Amino acid sequence: MVISVKHKKILPxxxxxxFVIIIVIVQFKQFTIAFTLLLACILYLAIFAKQKRVFLWGLAAYSIGYLFYLFGDRFIDSLPYHVNILMVLSRCLLLFPIVIMFYVARKFGEKSVLYWSRPDWQAKITFPFIWDGFHSIxxxxxxxxxxxxxxxxFTPFILKTNPSMSLHLLLFLLFFSIINGLLEEILWRGIILTSMVNLAGEKAALLFSGIAFGLSHLILGYSILTCFGFAIGGFFYxxxxxxxxxxxxxxxWHIVFNCLMILSGLIPFIE
Incomplete structure (x- = not known):
């Protein structure tokens, strides 16, 4: 049995x-529900559709990688190091979903990241809707x-916090901002955005990856409103x-934003 053309268009x-639903579910560590949903969807596509299932396997890879991330984070918390070092090590755990999703993409013969090339700095982007708006730049x-x-x-918040610059703050600023900014971008605007573009095109990928990126910060203790702000940032990233x-x-952009969050106290630095 093959699904209708209309349903084929809706499936992506x-x-x-x-993907967005799974992101929310894993934020609350409900992996049994997440994998049950994924298995049901993979079986559905296997029985009723001829569509490639690489996206769902990529989503499964993300969930497995995130499970390793959580176990690794628990282990890192038990290490006898300063909290700032533990925070930096924790961000390195993003390598788990990155590596596993990269492996799945390669196994399916898909390009894992479309955006490794040098940037075209003169390319045009339109504000506020990327492809459309009142100003092109x-x-x-x-x-x-x-x-x-x-x-x-951020300047008023930084002035209010008035952080005293020290070697420890400078090292934390550099290591946390660079590692977090680089790995999050490889994961979200590299592998995940690529898989979404391959599935449903650039505009849909931009929308859903931004929403998922924002909601992925729930587990870090940010409010829904703050996650909404991160989602807007995700759209523009x-x-x-x-x-x-x-x-x-x-x-x-992400590295600079992380630096500003640390200096303003939104990402805590413990002297």
Whole structure:
């Protein structure tokens, strides 16, 4: 039995929605429910559709990688090191979902990341809807403008916190910001965005990857409102990645944003 053409068109979007649902479920550590949903969907596609199932296997790989991430995080918490070192080590655990999703993509003969190339700094991005809006600007100009806006927003909070610069703060600032920014971008705007683009196209991938990225911060203790803010950031990280053809601009932006969060106290630094 083969599903109708109409359902075939809807299936990619249902899989993207499933990705968002799975992200929320694993944030609450309900892996049994997550894998049951995934198995049901894989069986459904195997029986009723001829569509490639690589996206669902990639989602399963993410869930397995995230399970390893949580176990690794529990182990790291037991180590007798300073909390700042533990926070940096914890972000390194993002390598688990990255490596496992990369492996699955290779096994299916898919390109794991579309955006390894050098950025096209002169490519145009439109505000506020990436492909459409009231103003078009180059990637370089947009990145400088976005970082300037972030600095302006965070400056009052940084002045209020008034962090005293020390070698320990500088090292934490560099290591945490670079590791977290680089690995999150490889995972979200690299592997995950690529898999979504291959499934449903750039615009749908931008929307759903941004939502999932925002909700993935629930487990870190951020509120729904803050996660909504991260989702908006995720939209623009994905947009600048797609339009430039490279991860590099989003990595730069993400690293700067992490630095600002640390200096403002939103990411805690313990002296």
């Amino acid at each position: 979007y249902l899989q993207l929605l499933l 180059s990637i370089k100009g947009f990145l400088l403008f976005a970082i300037s806006i972030n600095i302006a927003i 994905a947009g600048i990645t797609i339009r430039s053809g490279s991860l590099f601009p989003a990595v730069i």
